[in-house]
Amino acid sequence: YATDSEHSIDTVLFLNGIPVLTMELKNPLKGQTYKDAIEQYLTDRNPREKLLSFKKRALVHFAVDTDEAWMTTCLDKLGTRFIPFNRGHEDGSAGNPPIEGDYRTSYLWKEILQKDSLLDILQRFVQLQKDEKTGNERIIFPRYHQLDVVRKLVADVKKQGSGHSYLIQHSAGSGKSNSITWLAYQLVGLLDGTEPLLDSVIVVTDRVNLDKQIRNNINAFRRLQNLVAWADSADSLRQHLEAGKKIIITIVHKFPFILQEIGSNLRHKRFGIIIDEAHESTYYQDTSPKYSALRLASYISSLLKITCLLGSATPSVSDFYLANRNRTVVTLSEKAKSSAITPEISVIDLKDRQSFKKNRYFSDPLLSAIKSNLEQNRQTLIFHNRRGSAPLTICDHCAWQALCPNCFLPLTLHNDRYLLTCHTCGHEVPVPHSCPSCGHPDLIHKGFGTKLLELELNKLFHSATIARFDADNDKKSNLSTLYDDVKSGKIDIIIGTQTVAKGLDLPHLATVGIVQADAGLSLPDFSAEEKTFHLLTQVIGRVGRGHLDTAEVFLQTYQPNHPVITAALRNDYAAFSAHLLKSRQKAFLPPYSYLAKLSVTYKTEATVLKHIRSLHQNLEAFATTLTQPATPATTTTRATATNSAHLAESATPASAKSPLLISPPFPAFHEHTSTGFTWQIILKSSSRKLLLSALAQLPKNSNYHLTLDPPSLL
Numbered sequence: 001y002a003t004d005s006e007h008s009i010d011t012v013l014f015l016n017g018i019p020v021l022t023m024e025l026k027n028p029l030k031g032q033t034y035k036d037a038i039e040q041y042l043t044d045r046n047p048r049e050k051l052l053s054f055k056k057r058a059l060v061h062f063a064v065d066t067d068e069a070w071m072t073t074c075l076d077k078l079g080t081r082f083i084p085f086n087r088g089h090e091d092g093s094a095g096n097p098p099i100e101g102d103y104r105t106s107y108l109w110k111e112i113l114q115k116d117s118l119l120d121i122l123q124r125f126v127q128l129q130k131d132e133k134t135g136n137e138r139i140i141f142p143r144y145h146q147l148d149v150v151r152k153l154v155a156d157v158k159k160q161g162s163g164h165s166y167l168i169q170h171s172a173g174s175g176k177s178n179s180i181t182w183l184a185y186q187l188v189g190l191l192d193g194t195e196p197l198l199d200s201v202i203v204v205t206d207r208v209n210l211d212k213q214i215r216n217n218i219n220a221f222r223r224l225q226n227l228v229a230w231a232d233s234a235d236s237l238r239q240h241l242e243a244g245k246k247i248i249i250t251i252v253h254k255f256p257f258i259l260q261e262i263g264s265n266l267r268h269k270r271f272g273i274i275i276d277e278a279h280e281s282t283y284y285q286d287t288s289p290k291y292s293a294l295r296l297a298s299y300i301s302s303l304l305k306i307t308c309l310l311g312s313a314t315p316s317v318s319d320f321y322l323a324n325r326n327r328t329v330v331t332l333s334e335k336a337k338s339s340a341i342t343p344e345i346s347v348i349d350l351k352d353r354q355s356f357k358k359n360r361y362f363s364d365p366l367l368s369a370i371k372s373n374l375e376q377n378r379q380t381l382i383f384h385n386r387r388g389s390a391p392l393t394i395c396d397h398c399a400w401q402a403l404c405p406n407c408f409l410p411l412t413l414h415n416d417r418y419l420l421t422c423h424t425c426g427h428e429v430p431v432p433h434s435c436p437s438c439g440h441p442d443l444i445h446k447g448f449g450t451k452l453l454e455l456e457l458n459k460l461f462h463s464a465t466i467a468r469f470d471a472d473n474d475k476k477s478n479l480s481t482l483y484d485d486v487k488s489g490k491i492d493i494i495i496g497t498q499t500v501a502k503g504l505d506l507p508h509l510a511t512v513g514i515v516q517a518d519a520g521l522s523l524p525d526f527s528a529e530e531k532t533f534h535l536l537t538q539v540i541g542r543v544g545r546g547h548l549d550t551a552e553v554f555l556q557t558y559q560p561n562h563p564v565i566t567a568a569l570r571n572d573y574a575a576f577s578a579h580l581l582k583s584r585q586k587a588f589l590p591p592y593s594y595l596a597k598l599s600v601t602y603k604t605e606a607t608v609l610k611h612i613r614s615l616h617q618n619l620e621a622f623a624t625t626l627t628q629p630a631t632p633a634t635t636t637t638r639a640t641a642t643n644s645a646h647l648a649e650s651a652t653p654a655s656a657k658s659p660l661l662i663s664p665p666f667p668a669f670h671e672h673t674s675t676g677f678t679w680q681i682i683l684k685s686s687s688r689k690l691l692l693s694a695l696a697q698l699p700k701n702s703n704y705h706l707t708l709d710p711p712s713l714l
Contacts, residue, residue, distance in 0.1 A: 001051045007044065009045075015119075019057045026063075028066060037063030038070060045075060055139070068095060084144075126139065166308070197270065203247065227245055228246070256293050275297065275309065292711070313538070344553070349557070361453060370457075378550075379489055379493070384450055387449050389445070391413075392447050395442065404424065406425045406427055407673045498538075501539040508547070521564065525713050530580060533568050596709075596710075597682055626690070662682075665681055
């Protein structure tokens with residue numbers, strides 16, 4: 001191939017005389033591996049030769065031995081980055097599993113490089129992406145795990161037809177955005193005979209920046225240019241469909257309006273829906289009428305034969321359990337970058353005060369890492385999921401406590417404005433100079449939030465550029481406005497709540513500090529452990545994404561041996577889900593039951609108690625008419641991952657006692673708010689029909705509030 005030497009390459013594949021792929025092949029039995037092939041490309045192959053030049057001839061270059069395969073789409077001598085093209089093991093580890101009687105990399109020529117397969121990759125996967133700001137270009141060639149997932153899903157949709165649901169479990173940094181792009185692009189190209197199987201594919205994301213990224217990726221496919229649109233309302237959805245748009249992207253807040261339009265005016269159309277970050281609580285509407293957008297999507301999908309695909313790195317255990325039972329789970333477990341590394345995680349026990357000699361909030365190892373990052377122009381992210389400065393203000397003399405007059409909840413101190421604020425109703429008052437009860441001047445503030453952490457870090461690192469991101473930011477200081485500064489590394493220390501825990505890919509980020517990892521575990525709610533696991537795995541996933549050669553996580557906790565903490569440290573979703581499903585089964589909670597929360601709110605406590613007791617008596621009377629425990633629903637058909645109609649195979653001891661379990665009346669977590677006092681009753685049953693029948697016995701009243709399938713009981 002060379003014009004200036006006699007260099008040759010082991011294998012070149014041509015398409016109609018045009019070279020599209022090169023391979024250097026090595027045999028470990030002769031003392032050489034894929035690493036020697038990579039070295040050859042880096043040192044002995046001139047990237048200026050036409051065959052090897054970017055965009056001029058071959059699109060991808062493989063370094064292969066009998067055990068592993070690696071690839072790159074751009075040769076740049078020592079600046080070249082190869083990434084693995086391996087199948088991965090079932091346990092998520094790298095490399096290729098053994099194949100009886102064959103080489104581990106035999107899938108490459110027996111599957112991937114077969115004529116039809118390679119033509120499919122070139123036509124439907126390979127694309128040229130251009131950075132809008134820098135103008136830099138790169139060729140995207142799919143990794144094996146991306147190719148495998150997309151092909152499996154597309155083949156199953158083609159075989160089964162529309163109307164089925166799937167759960168896509170991906171890991172952080174697995175190249176999800178490109179996979180969504182390829183999936184949407186190929187689904188709209190499926191045919192049912194001579195007609196399109198799907199009229200349009202709707203992609204739902206929870207982040208505007210991902211929406212833009214997917215749009216740009218899809219537009220890279222020339223035959224789909226001008227066929228991609230963004231919908232922010234039912235009207236715009238209708239307009240885009242009339243204009244022939246094939247892929248429509250929206251964000252979660254607009255999704256319910258689109259579902260309503262599909263269910264009412266577009267029932268004759270056939271859709272595919274791809275839902276990103278399906279575990280997010282934002283898919284649940286907490287205002288009346290209360291409902292889960294995922295459950296609504298599931299119901300409409302089964303009713304109108306819509307194909308529904310849910311993506312999540314940490315899916316809800318209910319979705320995961322049901323999808324596993326019905327074999328509708330596919331995984332994206334490999335990292336998108338070869339340089340991605342596993343973070344080095346240090347667990348600091350908050351009970352060990354010897355680790356906190358320099359500061360009461362930040363451990364000594366964490367402070368040392370921040371200092372080192374500042375010296376090397378690297379970023380640190382500090383995560384704490386509580387905003388404000390201090391959540392508790394009390395008198396050290398008489399124990400008076402600053403409470404909201406509307407909600408009877410503690411007021412949170414905000415040091416920057418020197419106000420006490422209620423995070424439930426928004427009530428604000430200035431901080432008193434002395435105790436309003438006894439007049440004593442010694443008021444103390446306990447606990448801490450992100451504002452206090454910001455203040456402490458400014459004291460410790462005077463020259464650092466520090467930014468805090470939480471719900472207290474105004475438009476000028478929020479993450480969307482300052483995103484470029486964060487990504488470019490201009491901000492040295494990033495402090496934030498769950499705002500910074502997801503969706504950020506920061507090239508300069510070296511360290512994550514989690515100030516109190518178990519803060520959410522103490523909440524009296526069945527979803528507390530699940531939410532904590534989601535947050536921890538997401539924030540840990542911000543580092544080790546392949547930009548730097550170092551990645552550190554400092555996790556501070558009072559409970560270092562808690563199963564949720566240990567599973568999050570290992571990113572072990574299987575262990576976490578097994579732990580949680582076991583406890584859910586004992587407590588007869590989803591996915592082993594249906595839940596309903598009945599809340600009653602009145603201005604006076606006496607009135608609310610009168611009504612809640614009467615409702616409880618009515619429900620108990622109905623329960624006495626039931627003789628046999630309800631049998632958990634089973635099915636042999638494919639299940640919708642979010643449709644809780646498919647429950648556990650066997651009744652738990654709790655469900656065996658009674659077909660309907662009714663809790664005693666108890667005060668709500670936020671018992672007193674500006675609307676009055678709230679008490680509630682929780683109902684559980686393995687039969688949704690029975691649950692609805694019980695609720696139908698209750699009188700109608702605007703002060704009674706019913707929530708089916710509540711994501712939380714707080």
